[in-house]
Amino acid sequence: MPASSVGTTAAFIQQRNLVDQVADYLTQAIIGQRFAPGERLSEVQLARDLGVSRAPVREAARLLESRGLLVSQPRRGFFVRALDARELADIFDLRLCLERHAMEQLAGSCPSEALAALRRQVEVLCEASGSGDESRRIEEDLAFHRLLIASAGNRRLLRTFDDLAHELRLCITLITKTHEAPDSIAESHHLLLDALASGDAPRCREAIDYHIGVAKDYVVRGISESC
Numbered sequence: 516m517p518a519s520s521v522g523t524t525a526a527f528i529q530q531r532n533l534v535d536q537v538a539d540y541l542t543q544a545i546i547g548q549r550f551a552p553g554e555r556l557s558e559v560q561l562a563r564d565l566g567v568s569r570a571p572v573r574e575a576a577r578l579l580e581s582r583g584l585l586v587s588q589p590r591r592g593f594f595v596r597a598l599d600a601r602e603l604a605d606i607f608d609l610r611l612c613l614e615r616h617a618m619e620q621l622a623g624s625c626p627s628e629a630l631a632a633l634r635r636q637v638e639v640l641c642e643a644s645g646s647g648d649e650s651r652r653i654e655e656d657l658a659f660h661r662l663l664i665a666s667a668g669n670r671r672l673l674r675t676f677d678d679l680a681h682e683l684r685l686c687i688t689l690i691t692k693t694h695e696a697p698d699s700i701a702e703s704h705h706l707l708l709d710a711l712a713s714g715d716a717p718r719c720r721e722a723i724d725y726h727i728g729v730a731k732d733y734v735v736r737g738i739s740e741s742c
Contacts, residue, residue: 540565541579550595551595555592555594576593583681596685606686607731611723615720618663625711640701643655661680707722
């Protein structure tokens, strides 16, 4: 490969890495509620704050638009996506379909090592919740549910969850808390583990329906009351 081509490829890789870094920064800023729903993002200000050109900021914003975290308006730029109650309900309904299927697949055949990994993740989640770091708590909560779906062994199911997870992060950040205390988080997730350990398919379905149903009702109600 000619030296010029190698240099072009290296520059492209560095640029893509920079875009990913900016996208990660913006994602965490949105989760941390440093940008409010509906707020316009200034490419110029962000580029200045991050010490980069406007190009990676714009590309990162487009990436987050594809993930459902930002929306663009012609000649106005990018805005933090503001979900209404109907959109929130739709997202949680899809999440329920995915996780219900995973629970049904695992019912009666959940490997002991998968259960052990899920139990360890609950402990990590409880520790994160007690730390007061809301962004970390959200990530560890999603990590538990991703692990649950991954344990079902369906890669396309997992890919769909990963795509949805970006919007789920936004959903959860629209209210300050989904549980009042670490103990309540532990209890709610241990109910899922107990259902899996029982091997009873109806109990597994009931457990996941309740778990996600409570989260859905809490978030949708919180948004409806704030409107």
